[in-house]
Amino acid sequence: MKLTRRALLLSGAATTLPSWAKRFEDHDFADEIQLGGSTLVLNGTGLFSKFGFRGYLTALYLSRKADTAEAVFANAGPKRIQMRMLMGVGVEELIKPIHKGVARNCTPEEQQLIAARLPALIHNIELVGKLRKGDLINMDHVPQQGTQLSVNGKAFGAPAPGNEPMLALLKVFLGAKPTNDRLKAGMLDQPIP
Numbered sequence: 001m002k003l004t005r006r007a008l009l010l011s012g013a014a015t016t017l018p019s020w021a022k023r024f025e026d027h028d029f030a031d032e033i034q035l036g037g038s039t040l041v042l043n044g045t046g047l048f049s050k051f052g053f054r055g056y057l058t059a060l061y062l063s064r065k066a067d068t069a070e071a072v073f074a075n076a077g078p079k080r081i082q083m084r085m086l087m088g089v090g091v092e093e094l095i096k097p098i099h100k101g102v103a104r105n106c107t108p109e110e111q112q113l114i115a116a117r118l119p120a121l122i123h124n125i126e127l128v129g130k131l132r133k134g135d136l137i138n139m140d141h142v143p144q145q146g147t148q149l150s151v152n153g154k155a156f157g158a159p160a161p162g163n164e165p166m167l168a169l170l171k172v173f174l175g176a177k178p179t180n181d182r183l184k185a186g187m188l189d190q191p192i193p
Contacts, residue, residue, distance in 0.1 A: 024186075027084055029059050036078040036142035038063055043072070046186025048179065055093075057084040058173065060187040067188055069174035073167065076143065081169055083137040091125050097179050098122070102168050105175025110167070117164040124149040124157035141166035 022029045024045040033040050040061035048055045063077035072079075098121075102114055128151055131137070141147045146159030147166045178184040185192050 025054075025057055025086075027057055029082075033061055033080060035061070035080055035140055036145065038078045040078060040080060041065060044187045044189030046180075046183035046192075048183045050180070054086045055089070056086055058082065058183060058187060059084075060173075065189070067190060069170075069184070069188065072170055072174055072188070078143065079141045079166055079170075081139040081166075081173070083139075085131050085133055085135040085137070088130065088132045090130055091128050094131070095122055095125055098125075098168065098172055101172030101175065101177075101179055104177040105171040106168070110164075110171070114164045114168045117160060117162045118168050120157070120160035121147055121149065121165040121168070124160065127156045139166070139169060 022031070022042060022045055025047055029042055029045055031042050040063055043060040043062045043065055045057060045059045047057055059080075059082040060072070061080040061082065062072065062075050063079075064075070066072045066075060098118075102111060102118070106114060128149075131151070136152055138150045139147055140150070141163070142159075143163065146161040147169075148159040149156045172179055173187060174184050182192050
């Protein structure tokens with residue numbers, strides 16, 4: 001017998017189903033996830049689009065909600081940046097904005113620290129090769145373990161060590177000159193400009 005979500009809700013068995021905090025652009029995002037032994041909450045979701053092309057949705061998960069970029073950067077706990085691809089692209093379409101975003105949003109001191117650790121994350125992204133529509137990308141940071149890249153549940157490479165790779169990603173998305181202002185506002189759960 002096939003049970004529907006509604007039947008499970010009515011039967012009281014819904015406690016085994018994930019709790020969905022937000023439906024955004026026809027995608028459901030869990031209100032909480034587990035990462036590195038911690039519970040993370042959905043901070044916000046955003047859409048990256050350019051020239052009318054819808055590229056990907058992004059969700060930011062943190063140990064506690066933050067409505068400013070500075071509060072996100074200061075959060076020392078585990079973090080997840082989740083991307084849901086709305087179109088297929090080569091990985092260079094992710095790598096170029098990372099390099100550009102680091103140059104535009106990081107201080108010279110931060111760039112120097114990031115330069116030693118970012119190549120490991122870039123290498124892991126290169127291992128993916130091509131991203132397809134529907135792919136689910138998680139960039140998970142756990143302190144003392146680093147930042148692990150996975151696509152559709154499959155890890156690529158070893159975790160990029162240190163805090164710097166995740167700081168670089170956060171600066172790209174949430175810095176003063178972000179990849180996309182609307183995406184930044186969404187990830188911070190602010191009104192979309």
